[in-house]
Amino acid sequence: MAKDSSFDIVSKVDMPEVTNAIQQAQRELEQRFDFKNSKSSIDLESDKIILVSDDDFKLSNVVDILESKLVKRGVSLRALDYGKVQPASGNTVKQEVKLVQGIAQDKSKLVIKAIKDSKIKVTASIQGDEIRVSGKNKDDLQAVIALLRKEDFGIELQFINFR
Template identity: 60%
Template sequence: MANENSFDVVSKIDMQELNNALNQASREIETRFDFKGSKSSITLEKEELVVLSDDEFKLQNVLDILTSKMAKRGISLKNLDYGKVEPASGSLVRQKIKLRQGIDQEIAKKINIMIRDSKRKVTSQIQGDQVRVTGKSRDDLQAIIQLLKQADLPVELQFLNFR
């Protein structure tokens, strides 16, 4: 295993940046004129966001504000899994947005197949919710990173521990 290089393919959300985006969105909702007297809010509960508002139109406006703040802070919207809009107490509506962390098995298998079909001299293996790619040539590993960046996958990928 001498001269073996490797990197990990992961999918994670930077929780600090998410908190910053939530704080910015909450501040904007508090100061905007069209939300005066509204009970609109965004809260983070474990691994999901809960958006609460007076009606579906205002809920959609809150989601627009949230997604714009997340995009400005570099958080991918691919890792959000929107639930359905449901009625909440006191004539309010609620929508839960699940945060996807990690690469599930189906997507990891798809990544493995893409790497194998690239005909590069690298190997890949699934390790829990990430994929480890190893090979002798750093150029091959960088080519795999470019291949995965250009692939249209349903999650945002990050590449860690390149050594």
């Protein structure tokens, strides 16, 4: 008797890598000449990163430094959701960057629609902030993974628990 095979589609951020990237970016801010006597900082608060700098130009440089460190640590930039630049105390500007964890309901529906439109014989169901795909044939499941890797849903997808 062949049992159904399945895998889960998730969108998670590796938080230790984010922490390491932020620490590297902070060190670079301390060492760079163009940030001497600057009020620039990068802080991590649970699921968001707070960027502070003297003006918009320096804030964009801080963003570039952070993004380069995140990419080097293997963290996808699709997991970042940038907020508006706001004035902060002491003539500085502040920007919040949320780390997107999990697949939102609307994105889940887009992923499931793409799977159903492909006519591959699998079933997909939303389970909280992840999607479970199951089918009788493992080749069909691998075809779904290949299909989803080609598509762009605006979020980073990982495929786990392949059974």
